[in-house]
Amino acid sequence: MMLVYIGAIALLALLLVFVALYAIRQKDLLYAVLATGVVSLILSLVFLLLQAPDVALTEAAIGIALTTIVFVITIRNTSRYENENTQSKINTKKSE
């Protein structure tokens, strides 16, 4: 039982690292922001498994909903791609 518990936390932590790396590597900032939202979701699950439900609730409300939406608003007011080259690359890929 203990082993299953530790294994679940380890798996979630591993997933967390991979999603966070995706968020760093992604050039489309909208996807990157959504990935940070997923990081918060997994993190709140980890907090719940580590028996910290108060912190899990805070992470769920602030991390998943509010921070993500603030960044989405920021992206809409600025630009969606990390630089102009990637945007043109994606555009040409679409047109092909």
Add this chain to the structure above:
Amino acid sequence: MKKFFVITLLAVLGFYLASTFCYMPFGENRMGAPVDEQTVGAYYLNQTAEVSQVSNVITAIVVNYRGFDTLGEVTVLFLASAGLASILYRRKEEDEEEVERLNQPSSSLLQTGSKFLFPLVVLLGIYVFIHGHLTPGGGFQGGAIIATGFLLMLIAYKKYHVSHGMLTWVESLAGILFVTIGIWGLVTGGTFLENSFLPKGTLNSLISGGAIPIIYIAVGFKVAAELTGVLDILLNTKDPIKK
């Protein structure tokens, strides 16, 4: 030379970090609770239920034992929200009928869904902060959940506006209530936020814990008003590119 300094700095930092973790066996009970009665962690875990009749020990620590810290946190949030408002808040201009929001009109699916979900989300938020002393959660969490509900409405309906005068009133009254309870404790009990002037009630009932639920309800209203104001201001800013 610069690299040498950087490497030295990193080495010193690494040494102290590593030595800290070496002296501390993994998974050790560092708070000492409830084995060693002398530590502060054991005191909180053993005494909170008897002394302040609060079943969620974290709430008792956040609002009562560390209540002054919570007041500081609420002030930080207030300053952040006030700073954002002073930079970005936009009044209705002379020529425009109404402050236009950026988002496109949303689909009727989203509109109906958010109209249905909004009261439920707000109810959940209120539940979380009213039961802060009984179940996990409290003022901050409940306030953030309520702000999420308002966010749904702000996104779904282009014409939906939150009255900033109302938000200011709610925020100010909640803050004043918090400080008043603190000063009341100072007058009657001798220390700021002393929880001694209200009857404690019985453990695990809704009205228990003296002033703790009242403070958390005030914090909940304050946080909800601040975060809703921040979201409304952010959504109402003019598009700098398209203009």
